[in-house]
Amino acid sequence: MRALRSSAVTVVAAAAALAVVSGCAEKSDAGDSDAIRVTASDDKCEVSKTSFPAGDVKINIQNKGSKVTEVYVYAADDRIVTERENIGPGTKTEITATVKKAGDYEIACKPGMKGDGIRQKITVTGGDGKQKKTDPALDKAVAEYRKYVQEQADATLPLAQKFVDAVKSGDLDAAKKAYAPSRLGWERTEPVAESFGDIDPKVDVREDGLEKGQKWTGWHKLEKSLWDGKKITDEDKALADQLMKDLQGWQKRVGTAEITPTSMANGAKELLDEVYRNKITGEEERYSHTDLIDFDGNVQGAEKAYELLKPVAGKQDAALVQELDKQFAAVKKSLDDYRDGDSFKSYDTVGKDDRKKLSDVVNALSEPLSKLAGAVAK
Structure with missing residues (x-):
């Protein structure tokens, strides 16, 4: 976000x-x-x-x-x-x-x-005007990633509807339970969603990120009401309807996103930056403390892009792929320490030292991941 x-x-x-x-x-x-x-x-x-x-x-x-x-x-x-x-x-x-x-x-x-x-x-x-050949393996990677992004958007809609229905019914506990799952598809594919420019400010902006005169809408406004305000107002119910409408717009438009192998690679790096900047600091989910669920979604999305590009990247830079495999495994292993059943611990229970450890493993992955775009463009 x-x-x-x-x-x-x-x-x-x-x-x-x-x-x-x-x-x-x-x-x-x-x-x-x-x-x-x-x-x-x-x-x-x-x-x-x-x-x-x-x-x-x-x-x-x-x-x-x-x-x-x-x-x-x-x-x-x-x-x-x-x-x-x-x-x-x-x-x-x-x-x-x-x-x-x-x-x-x-x-x-x-x-x-x-x-x-x-x-x-x-x-x-326009370059030299000649149609240049592209790598079929990269064409396939782009096609598969485009399919993945659409699937994530499609899967988000029913989960978001469950969240919206709970808000509109005034069921505080049910809305809290449905909140984090409704965000996972977005977190996995956030760079593509953000590429449209106008969608993110409607659905995923935090209060301190508002432009002058901008009305606060979206997930985080509702998050504040649920956990900080501890009640659901008529305004919140209207905002829930608006969130659903905005997410439906995202679902319809996501298939038109312009995607290249390098945008996939750079998007994977962006997702790691998201983890470092907003999840590890606890800023993203400052009321619900569901940051580790978002963290996991960002890592899943980054790894998906990497795995699709890996066959080509491995031919160009085998050492880079070996390092990325190692560092992705390290990040996922570190996350596993904070699992709680099918979900994760509340992030406010994660101490300063543990947050530093998470930061270190993310940084160790972020550096080689920044080289992935260069490898697929060779």
């Missing part, structure tokens, strides 16, 4: 973004000399190239500012193409993305990870 995700924020963060635009990765032998360099600071977002041909693109980001920043790429219709968050002061990171559609885009740096960000317009040209 992003702290901010509205159309106003739609141009906010420059470099993980170029990954979602289209269907299959194209092979590229572009070296670092051809990379787009994004230099972020507290008051600037400098981009080395404002025009480049469509295809596989490497983006090298350096944060020279004093604040943690984010970099996004946005398409003209406000879709998030790709993103990279939590870029610390004085650090560098690299993103490999696939942009197959010519047109106008924007790159944005977001110092402090707040506000609309510092934006730069960029143009993607």
